[in-house]
Amino acid sequence: MRIGELAKRAGTTTRALRFYESEGLLEAQRTSNGYREYDEHDLRLVREIQALQSVGLSLQDTRPFVACLRAGHESGDSCPDSREVYRRRLAEVDACLERLTTVREFLLARLAFQDPCVVPEEIQCTS
Amino acid sequence: MRIGELAKRAGTTTRALRFYESEGLLEAQRTSNGYREYDEHDLRLVREIQALQSVGLSLQDTRPFVACLRAGHESGDSCPDSREVYRRRLAEVDACLERLTTVREFLLARLAFQDPCVVPEEIQCTS
DNA sequence: GCTTGCCTTGACGTGCGCGTGAAGGTTTAG
DNA sequence: CTAAACCTTCACGCGCACGTCAAGGCAAGC
Numbered sequence A, B: 001m002r003i004g005e006l007a008k009r010a011g012t013t014t015r016a017l018r019f020y021e022s023e024g025l026l027e028a029q030r031t032s033n034g035y036r037e038y039d040e041h042d043l044r045l046v047r048e049i050q051a052l053q054s055v056g057l058s059l060q061d062t063r064p065f066v067a068c069l070r071a072g073h074e075s076g077d078s079c080p081d082s083r084e085v086y087r088r089r090l091a092e093v094d095a096c097l098e099r100l101t102t103v104r105e106f107l108l109a110r111l112a113f114q115d116p117c118v119v120p121e122e123i124q125c126t127s
Numbered sequence C: 001g002c003t004t005g006c007c008t009t010g011a012c013g014t015g016c017g018c019g020t021g022a023a024g025g026t027t028t029a030g
Numbered sequence D: 001c002t003a004a005a006c007c008t009t010c011a012c013g014c015g016c017a018c019g020t021c022a023a024g025g026c027a028a029g030c
Helices: A003-010 A014-022 A040-054 A060-070 A080-111 B003-010 B014-022 B040-054 B060-070 B080-111
Strands: none
Touching: A003 A014, A003 A040, A014 A040, A040 A060, A060 A080, A080 B080, B003 B014, B003 B040, B014 B040, B040 B060, B060 B080
């Protein structure tokens, strides 16, 4: 399939797919006229990238997973580097949960006109 | 006190304080030479802004609190608008907690080689 | 053969919030 | 006298994942 169809099936845009390629995450065969040609394997790869992004991983973080799939593994998360990324993200999420719980208590306390509780230093909590 | 001292006491920069002023959050008396002159009340205001930011509120969100203090109230969060901001942020935080909990379960499942669970659509979870 | 709609590359723009940097000048402190 | 602190305004940065536009090449239906 060509890039437009892949984009449609993956629910994204051609621009995003070309961007992934420029980042070395997605490779495409080329037909004689220069068009990119993809198969089901590529669709799966894009879906993997999307799934990883949806749990808050950056595009850079998806590299080990892509490499793992390229190396022939059944799933992208069976390689050590991928699992390390998972562990790192898990630690981030845990820190975020703790932080947000504190924030929540602060808000509840203020709404209840109680003493303000102390909110500790900042942590990045994204997506 | 002048802007440098206020910045130091509040643990911020003179640039940030001027920025707050440009946003209408902080007002200053001016001495004859044009220098900004602040008092303890202003320091308290800056600290309030910082506290609100630390629980994930934007500078815009701090406006009602500042207005409340300006209106002469003892604390910035005793006015209806301020409390509405708290409630809105609380709802955001709750959505974030739910989302991050799902993400956490996804990561744990993948790390345990179990079936991947579905992660729902994205929510902004910042600070 | 003409229109429509794919596709190509490349350079630059966007959004967002929260400031920061630089330039160029005046006042104060020691 | 000199360095540090202050003043103003305009513009720029940052992080990241793309979006937008430009200028043009193929393909397929009518």
